[in-house]
Structures are given as structure tokens and as C-alpha cells.
Amino acid sequence: MTPTPDTRHLTPDEVELWAEGLLPAARDAHLAQCDACRATAGGERKLFRDLAQLTRFAPEFGFVERVMAKVKIPTPSGPHFRSHSDS
């Protein structure tokens, strides 16, 4: 017996799964046959790519030093001050 084709349109979650290559095969089959879902999914994938390619901006030079000047560092302790017998 031939299985009934899945005619439900993809949900937003499923579109995201598809863009990540994680959509189950049964739903993938629906996508292959549905122009509306393909158009939606294509638009979403383009948006995901645009967002993922956004620049990682850097703060001004010397940021680490400016932060470190205001951080209270506890007195050093820990394994590398222990003897072998302590480990």
C-alpha cells in the first residue's frame, strides 16, 4: 500500500531544521512537491546565511587592558603550587 503523501506545509521550526539539514525525510518529500514551502524555505535560508555572515565587531584597541585594570584577581592557588604527593 502506498503511503498517503504528507500535504501539511512546513512549520517555521521545520523550515529551520531543513536549513540545518535536519528535516526528516518524510517532510523533505513534501518540500520537494510544494512550491509554497520551497519558496518560504528558500527565503528563510537566505536570511539565515545573511545573519550568520554578520561581522563580529571588535572594541577599540586595548579593551582587554582596560577591563583587566578593574578586575580583582584572587590570590593564586591551585594544582601547580601543589607537590606531587598532593596530586
Add this chain to the structure above:
Amino acid sequence: MLEVAKVVEVRGEDAIGAKDRPGHLTGASDQDVVEWAKRGHEAAFRELVRRYERPVFSLLYRMVRDRGLAEDLAQETFIKVLNGLGSYNPQFRFSSWIFKIANNAAIDQLRKRELDTLSLDGSPHATTPEAMRATALQLGDKRETPLQELEARELGGAIERAIARLRPEYRSCILLRHVEGHSYEEIARILELPLGTVKTYIHRARNELRGYLADRKE
């Protein structure tokens, strides 16, 4: 005893484990670096700042759209996080904790300064074209300072302008999901929102972004 300690420091791998040593911080997990910082190793503090300065600054910059302000907020965030490592719960990702503090700082600032969705295209509360023009940010203004010029270059692209038009809570969600790659569950924890609300915000934000980007093409 001093001699033994010195030997352990030099030949430390057996006693300490490679991942525990400051020299190996680059490949260590955030949790391990935090442990080192708690033990008082300055290199570990620096490593945490280096790992997160760009992601945290980028989130804040896109939230407040002002370089100087974003840098101040990023500094505040790191100082708060690094001076409060004792209260960090290692059950959760370190990145979730730092983004939570950064996002709260941005939201507080937006509330204070009413920068929220004031975009390049004018306030969303403006009801007439004149009001839109009056409230729009003039990034192409010839009198702008070098810093403003830099901001215009960095945030002037179509996708950046579309992000700027989102409500702050939508903006946080979309940046954490699609730029930083956090799961819905992590975003819910970072923003202290129900999971369903996060999903709704992200879906609405994506619809709005697609709409804004389509408007610009027409």
C-alpha cells in the same frame, strides 16, 4: 618543598593535566578557564576577555547602535562577570551567563535613553512622513564625526538596518539565535523568558526582517 613545587610547575602535565595549565588555555573549555581564573591566574581572566570581547561587543553594539556606549557596556559586563566568577553556575554555559549580563545592560540602557527602535528610518511611533524624517538618524550627514562615519559604514548595510528596526527583545533573540548560535532553550534562560515566547519572538522577528529586506528591494 619549594623545589618540588618548581618541578611540578615545569613538568606539570603529570600532576596537573595539560588542559589545566595556563599555556594550554587556548584549547581549554570555558569551564576549565573559569576554574583557573577562580584560582587566581591572571592569564585565565585575559583568556575569557579575549574569547568573548567580540561576541559581547557585537551584541551590545547592535543593540544600542553607538560604539562608545557599546564599549562602556561591554566593559561593565566583563568587570561584573570577572569579579563575580564565584557566583557562576558551571551547570550552564559560560556564554549564556555573560550574554545574559550583557543583554540586561543593553536593555537597561535602551530603557534609560529611549534608543529602543529609533532606527535609521525614524521612530516607529511616528505617524506622518514628516515625523519619520524628523526622528530618523542622519548617518549620511556631512557633519558627522569620524566615529559616526565608522558607525554608518559598519551598521549601514541592508541587513544591519533591518535588524535595527526590530523591537529590542526581538533583536536580542535573533542575534543570540542566528549570530551566536544559541539554542532556543539557552536563549530562554539568557533572557529569562518562557521557551514558547522565545520561539514566537524569533519567528516574528524573521518575518519582520524578510519584510524589511523585501521593502528595500522594491
